[in-house]
Amino acid sequence: MTLVAKNIAVERGGRVILKDVNFTLQKGQALILRGHNGIGKTTLLRSLAGLQPFVTGQVDADMDTVAYASHADGVKSQLSVWENLEFWAQTYGTDLSDDVLESFDIADLKTRRAATLSSGQKRRLGLARLAVLPSKILLLDEPTISLDAASVRLFADFITAHLAKGGSALIATHIDLGLPDVEELDLSPFVTSADAPNDGFDEAFI
């Protein structure tokens, strides 16, 4: 499953912030998005996930195989850990097994209500959702927020296994995940120049 982005431009708050972004995400490949805060990593991922339209350009990928995980975990606090994952399994028509909980070290919390979880545990539950999905292309926005070093390793193991199965991942992160041979995509060359200084003449007034 490959994802090819051609000359895409994305906007936030009515301003184009990245343009002429080109990259190819190959089967079995992980691509790390780099760039300072506010450069547009989240906006790019949201656009690729189909949550907002591109200004220009196009993306070649089978959208049914794309899964997106945002800053928020999307965990329902009144449901138990198992019920949360079960819902996503049913939505995507897959089976949920205890192995998923084991691999993210939340098997002990299976029947606990998500409201009682710590933020790191909640994050692991949010990431465990990805293991339930049949999706091949993962778009992950800061997946390691509030995770400790051990949990980051669990997550890296999951990504490695996912890549080995022929999946791919586009990850926005600031830390080193410790993944073997990943490629990086630095977004700074694609930043649009700041708005031209206003010389007192505004077309909108005409």
Added chain:
Amino acid sequence: MIALLRRDLRLAIRAGGGFGLALAFFLIVVVLVPFGVGADMAVLGRVAAGVLWTGAILACLLSLDRMFALDFEDGSLELLVTSPLPTEGIVLAKAAAHWITTGLPLSLAAPVLGILLNLPPHGAVWMVISLLVGTPALSIIGAFGAALTVGIKRGGLLLSILVLPMYVPTLIFGAEVARRGSEGVALGSSLVMLCAISLLAVGLLPFAASKVLRINLK
């Protein structure tokens, strides 16, 4: 879709889900009316249908702002929209869950509360029928309103102002069915119109609501 419906129903009956709130609110509104209007049985019998319908509409409104707002806050709405579920299906499942937790119990409780308002027994039958036919329209119109206001902090009040005018046709024909039923006169076209409103709303509004939802998630 079934999974989403089941999840929403489960959330509604869990602590803090708000199931029963609408019903309790309906009860209180209806009980307040005789205090305000006075205990004249003839007057109460005449206004019963209108009071029950107005009470049901206000009770429906109570839980609308939670429909998408809670999922929006914890991020699950974005995940749902990017899932293989069609957005129209998400709206329908949410509206169905809202109807099962408010519209349905309200319809079934109405004849019992009708006793307090001197609603005649044959009127109670038409009261239940009119509410059962009309409340699905309330839930789906409400879903559209909730989709419009989803990103807005404390959008509940705005939601009420947007949604209440849209409830007017349902209220007119719903109360008309119940009133004519309790007076024992021919229903005329009122029941047909009520059915038409519900069917049109259920058929068209999920598409509008899904479009609005996607715009609000941008």
